[in-house]
Amino acid sequence: MSLQEKYARLIQEAQAQSIRNLQVREQDAVLYIDGEASTGEVKDKLWSSYNEIDPDFRSGDLILNIQVSVDPQATKLRVSTAHGNLNIRKGPGKDQELLGKSAHNAAVTLLSKYNSEWYLIRNEQGIEGYSSSQYLTQL
Template sequence: MSALETKYAELITALGMSGATNVAVRAQDNVLYIDGVVPTGEAKDRMWAIYEKIDPDFRGGDLVLNLDVSPAAPSTRLKVTTKSSNLNIRKGPGTDQPIIGKAAHDSVVTLLSKYNDEWALIRSEKGEEGYCSLQYLTAI
């Protein structure tokens, strides 16, 4: 087991217990890559919460967490209600996380889970999955 696998052992164990499928864990160039499909948005949120506990504010830069939520997961549809611009979809729950996609103003997204009172895990109409600010989502 590599030092990174030891550091993130709690996360790897929790992922295995979550019912995740297609899980792959590999270390390359001092970065641990964890890929897989989790059964629900809440399961993905739990993995990000464990990651944040191990590496507060995700500052280590030594983990790439690539988890998708199963298409069969329960979900709710919401409308993007930004003032006029697109809504940023981020890799993780925080403005420090990279932008991985955008949802257009007035488009409809699928809410997979609420990470906390500020962030939601969503899937765009284009299939981009990530976190965005809850303040720009409205029930339809």
């Protein structure tokens, strides 16, 4: 089974959600799905579909690289770690690839609430990913 067959439901979901500039390619036994979502909720739906196909995202054979258009009126949150930086991850989970960090007390933009534990955010440097909600508070 090819990776495009394995992830056909996810690709169809991306198409149904009208992901802009959607690109699907397979390279070195990894499927890449790139594009831009209109909202964080759309990106969250894709991650949920991915999790149904590959529980806990363990296969390592897919890179879901979907960015979110940011509403200028989006909610701002403050990083409220006790000390140190907030990790920003590729997907919702501690085992997901680390994309970057935001400093204690920094402001970030809330793109969506994936669930009660994970929020999709974008920091001031433009890094977009998922962070633990326990370290984010309303400005």
